Amino acid sequence: MTESVLRNHLEKVSTRVFEDRDEGSKFVATEIAALIKEKNKLDKYTVLGLATGSSPLLLYKELIRIHKEEGLSFKNVITFNLDEYYPMNPVDAQSYNKFMHENLFSHIDIKPENVNIPDGTIPMGEMDAYCRSYDNKINSLGGLDIQVLGIGRTGHIGFNEPGSQISDGTRMVYLNDITREDAAKDFGGKENVPRTAITMGVKTIMKANKVFLMGWGENKAPIVKEATEGLVTGEVPASFLQNHDDVLFVLDKGAASRLSRIDTPWLTGDCEWTEHLQKKALIWLSNQTGKPILKLTEVDYKEWGLRSLLETAGTAYDLNIEIHNRLQRTITGWPGGKPSSDDKTRPERSNPFPKKSIIFSPHPDDDVISMGGTFLRLVDQGHDVHVAYQTSGNIAVFDDDAYRFMDFLSGFSKKFDVCQPEIKKIHDEISGYLKSHPNNGNGSSSVLSVKGLIRQGEAAAACRFSGVKEENVHFLDLPFYETGSVEKQPVSSKDVDIIVNLLREVKPHQIYAAGDLQDPHGTHAVCLQAIFRALEEVKNEDWTQDCYVWLYRGAWQEWDVEDVEMAVPISPDELKKKRMAIFKHQSQKDVPVFPGTDSREFWERAEDRNRETAKLYDQLGLTEYEAIEAFKRYHF
Structure with a gap:
């Protein structure tokens, strides 16, 4: 269209x-x-x-x-x-x-x-x-x-x-x-x-x-x-x-x-006042006036160009209450659904409980960076949480880290007298390549394998810290990513088949996926495309009839409040625990290989973003929280 x-x-x-x-x-x-x-x-x-x-x-x-x-x-x-x-x-x-x-x-x-x-x-x-x-x-x-x-x-x-x-x-x-x-x-x-x-x-x-x-x-x-x-x-x-x-x-x-005409169509002429647009307009009006939604007046509507909304939807009093309640109903401390509760107005259904959840993570750290608080809460509330790392993330590791791990491997083999000749051969090959190709380690498939194992180990450590069962951690290593450079191959049937097989194995009640298309390297967008194609293949299978798909966003930005369909509050202690999970990814700490245009570390970006979302909810007149992680539902 x-x-x-x-x-x-x-x-x-x-x-x-x-x-x-x-x-x-x-x-x-x-x-x-x-x-x-x-x-x-x-x-x-x-x-x-x-x-x-x-x-x-x-x-x-x-x-x-x-x-x-x-x-x-x-x-x-x-x-x-x-x-x-x-x-x-x-x-x-x-x-x-x-x-x-x-x-x-x-x-x-x-x-x-x-x-x-x-x-x-x-x-x-x-x-x-x-x-x-x-x-x-x-x-x-x-x-x-x-x-x-x-x-x-x-x-x-x-x-x-x-x-x-x-x-x-x-x-x-x-x-x-x-x-x-x-x-x-x-x-x-x-x-x-x-x-x-x-x-x-x-x-x-x-x-x-x-x-x-x-x-x-x-x-x-x-x-x-x-x-x-x-x-x-x-x-x-x-x-x-x-x-x-x-x-x-x-x-x-x-x-x-x-x-x-798309962002604020009420300023450009007539517009069709859908429920979503009403919600968007009141959030905008609240921000323009600096008032919570419940304090907006008929005069505010008229002064800010929303007279047609009143003519369509009724009084300011009634509309304020309706939109305030809609926003309130997005907030839940039970991202997997609250058992034995009335779930008609909750983002997630109460049954079945516990649920099988798959968190898809494009890179090996997006899960904890983008939705670490929700991740921890799902585990703590007893759900069967699986994590699927879609790519190896190997190109985002400094050559020196690969060199350091090869030295560890060499020292380990000597200390415990394990396969020394074979280990020495591998050590010499990879270390020799890194010495002769400064700043170009990704040109060697062996170096890339070491870097991939580094990131795999970090992801496994973060999952252990978060309480995920070892058998529920899946490293998919989608082939499209394995080029050794920033430029990737298009998604192929091989990538989609890997995801389809995992979905059929787990038959999840919940899927979490990165809907952040602002990833500066494009991997998030490609990984999401692969998931959508996989869902298209399985959509007629029985288990999909009771499966919700929730999209989170990465370190780069958050959903606009009017698009949020599930807002999960994060307490100060949970925010600290989320930070510790992010810290398990040591190769991405301090200065990552691909920092983007933001000088903050990933944990700083995540916390600032989560606090900003909570602040926005607070300014609209909702309950004040330390931080909030936001999700938008995808219907397939």
Whole structure:
């Protein structure tokens, strides 16, 4: 299902919202393919401006499919890429030149001479002339027929960072700190990310006949809102597109979630007052006025643009009580259901008791970081709790930790006189590799195996601490993850089958899964996709008719209060115990390999988030708790 809106009074560019990035990418691919076919019939060139990064990956995949399955020819296509790091050799792993060939050009019949990518090896003294020639070549072809863009968290398009001007041509630029943070995972740390790049300028982009800007995921939602609804400013370069005659922002639901017509539709005109929207509006009104929900007045409704809600739902007094009660009913200290109790208004049913619960954890520490308090409470309340670690998490271990564990193994074998020759051989092989390949231990499958065992041991220790039976701890090691790099394989039937087999073995009454799509490395999203596919396979089996699926979020953010369907209060003592469970993951303590853009440790992020959720409930007029973990139910 798609939704299209053309320039309402708040959105100053055309936007189209798709169910997901796959559907949106196929739409853009179809538009590009149609233009290429039309121009091929006329024996004319199609001139495309192309982007790199994660945003266009599915677009390129679909163009490849159309080429191979529908015979679309790219022989008359000329491409100009937006940017390239500088300095950068075209064969380097992080090169956008390499990216484009691996993800598009090597799979289609485009002529090599028609591919144009900024050259990251140009001597500095020749840079200005080279950049002018890049623009001149585009102009000589009549400009770009279509320009494909992503959008950075800074609002950059290409590498036109905040401070860029609409008159800027292709040039060398200094990269914003946030941009370098976002690229850190590809370079093995922010310190390795180049500080400069070559980028096509805003001026050239604005001359394109048509522009598609693709935005995926909730982490892009704030900047998408600024670019579409805010002022035109060089501080948000994407906002310049408001002045383009033919631009379309192609968004998934996550990226569009902060647009006013979706986030606060009562401010944009008429809206359909569903129960969820009523709840959302009152939470918003409470936050705007600084009043608990039960203290909101009819005057507050009218002053803040909610007159139509009163006309639809009745008096402020009645609506306040209804929404307050709905929020109150999300709170439960019994995440597995309270036995022998009236469960009509509780998030979880009381029977059966005890329940069999599976907690799926994408990485080996997401379970305790994201829902450690609920995890502990399920065990303490007598439920049969299983934990399924979906990936090994091996790439997120420092080489020095692997070295340290190999030294332990060597010392252990000598101390107890166990298999010394074999142990020595393994020790020498792995230690030798680590010495000769500094900071590149993940290039060895043996080193990755050691790192995987480190994380497996930490997860097992956290489960022991939490009281989980040893036989209930499952290490799935899904194959999609085992690439030795940040880039992963797509989910395959092998991944899904592993999950299906576990579900059929346990036949759970409850499933907990990471619904956090903001994981900066993408693993959470892929793991969730694998679970959804597995549930689709088993959905007609008898045990599934009495199974609830609860989605938690990771260290990066929490559900919005209006989306929370089960809120589990965490006491001060439980919060401390949760912290100790997180501490069992020593390889992720202090400074993890992939810290993201947040300098806090994972336990700090988790506690701050849980306390903030409790504070939000308190401000709405609910009971004050130390902390709250939140869940949203998934119906399958």
